[in-house]
Amino acid sequence: MAIKLFHAADLHLSRSERDYSLTVLEELVYHCRRLGADAWLLCGDVFDTHADLMALADDFRAHLRELGEVPVLMIPGNHELSGGKSLADLGPLAVDEPGSSLRLLVEAPYTLHLPRGLDVEVLAVPFRRGYGDYPDWALPPRERRWRVGMLHGVVNGMSYTGESAESEHAVIDPDLFTRLGLHYAALGHIHVRGEARFGECLAHYPGSARVWRRGETGPRRASLVVLDDDGVRVEAVDIAAAGTYRALTVPLDEQGAPLAHDNAKALLQALGEQQGPQDWIRLELGGFVEARTAVDSLRRSLERRGSRMFRRFEVADDEVVEAxxxxxxxxxxxxxxxxxxxxxxxxxxxxxxxxxxxxxxxxxxxxxxxxxxxxx
Ligand SMILES: [Mn+2]
The missing domain is CATH 1.10.287 (Helix Hairpins)
Known part of the structure; x- marks a missing residue:
């Protein structure tokens, strides 16, 4: 019988973007139910900081209740351990609450978790700065049909495009996947979606579940992993509430007005037809203008209107040159x-x-x- 695993990572729930990030969580819960997933794998950086985890743990749990008995397996990423926190500091989520299906798996270097009634075993590896000692992990032989890993870090040899990698590089040697007998490596940390095959193992990053920072273009997604007689396959699950990031260049004429539109209002109207209120929009003004003052007032007018239309809206004018x-x-x-x-x-x-x-x-x-x- 096919096993369906919902796989998401890098949601970065935060107090500073509380409503937005919780709306994304809500949609993830909705998809997990809609798709009939047997379990949900959350592969690190569910919270933006350790302090965000402490503050939003109750909200997080409340949303997960919608899932009933579906197990939610979670490993901490580097962000849950921000500020020098350790695995012992994960507070309210580290305790298995009665009636809750959330399991935060924190044992180092790994927990071998056997979800009830599923022919799969989950090798959960909480974030560490290095995984180089994996050849010494004494892992029992596989007793179920499938073995799936959960890890948070940068896989050596996978190609990463864009502004994806974080400042912290916890490197995973892909030999780990084959040596530990994984069929699927559920990964987190890299915010750009990507996957690679290493022997029998498919290693996959779903990408960040929401737009966390500037430059994260394209749709935000989670993944549905299907394990059946044909092997392992992954389907993309778009998260509409996450919105997208988009940067646009706005060339100006000598008077400091947009070349392609009559004024700020018309420009934003056109933009509003393509983009939604959850989006993060950045306008980059550029060109040679007679006077700076016209550009300043255009910028203010754009900011006033745009900030009401989009989740985040910013206008940069460092490419504008006074003739x-x-x-x-x-x-x-x-x-x-x-x-x-x-x-x-x-x-x-x-x-x-x-x-x-x-x-x-x-x-x-x-x-x-x-x-x-x-x-x-
Ligand atoms: Mn991370």
């Missing part, structure tokens, strides 16, 4: 000498296409000159 600062440079002066004449001619002739082209030429030329000056 005035370039004007005295000989390269810029000689460029303008020819450009002004042609621009005036096009205006006089009412040639709108030529005027638009010249505006574009000016912007690109100033950009190039600016770049050359910056490189000197």
């Amino acid at each position: 005035e600062r370039l004007r005295g440079h000989p390269l810029v002066r000689s460029f303008y000498a020819g450009w002004r004449r042609r621009h005036a001619e096009a205006l006089a002739a009412g040639d709108e296409a030529e005027v638009a082209l010249l505006e574009r030429v000016r912007r690109l030329s100033l950009e190039q000159i600016h770049q050359r000056l910056a490189e000197q």
Whole structure:
């Protein structure tokens, strides 16, 4: 019979983003039920810090009650152990509450957990700064059909793209997977989804369950792992409540207005049609402007409106350059000498296409000159 395991990691529940992060948890619980999972594996960094764990443990437990008897197996990640905390400090979650199906597995270096009624054994490995001693782990021979590992760290030899790795690198040698006889390695720590096969073992990161920091683009997901006669396979489960992160470049004209939109309101209206209220939006203003003041007021207007539309909204303007600062440079002066004449001619002739082209030429030329000056 097929066994279905729900696998999620790096939810980073936090007091500072309490409502948002708990909404994501709520949706995870919903998917776990909807998919009829036999167990839920939470592979570390469920909480953003140790203090968040202490503060939000009751909320966390309350949401899990929805799952009834479905076992929820959890290992601590580096974030649960932040601030120099140890496995002994996990407080309210370390105790198995009567009626709760949550098991925080903290025994070092591992716990071999045998969920009742499932033909699977779970090798749960709480976070450590290194796993190099695994050849010495005296693991009993497998007695059930499947052996699944839970680990939190960076697997050597897997490729990671984007801003995924955390500052703390707890390296896992993939030889661990084969030597310990795993069929599936449920991983956490890397926020970008990814997987690799090592011998008989499929190692898989579902990616962070919510947008935790800038740069985490793409849909946030959990995974449904199916173990059956065909082997191990993984299906992606999108988490809508997590929203997405998106950074957009907003080129400005010389007056400091958006090139592609009439004003801040129109720009945000267009953005609102593509993005939802759970999203984290970053606008990066750029271009050559006559005066900084226009950019400042555009930025404030965007921030005022955007912060009401999106979960997080930020506007960066460090790519904006005041044309005035370039004007005295000989390269810029000689460029303008020819450009002004042609621009005036096009205006006089009412040639709108030529005027638009010249505006574009000016912007690109100033950009190039600016770049050359910056490189000197
Ligand atoms: Mn981590």
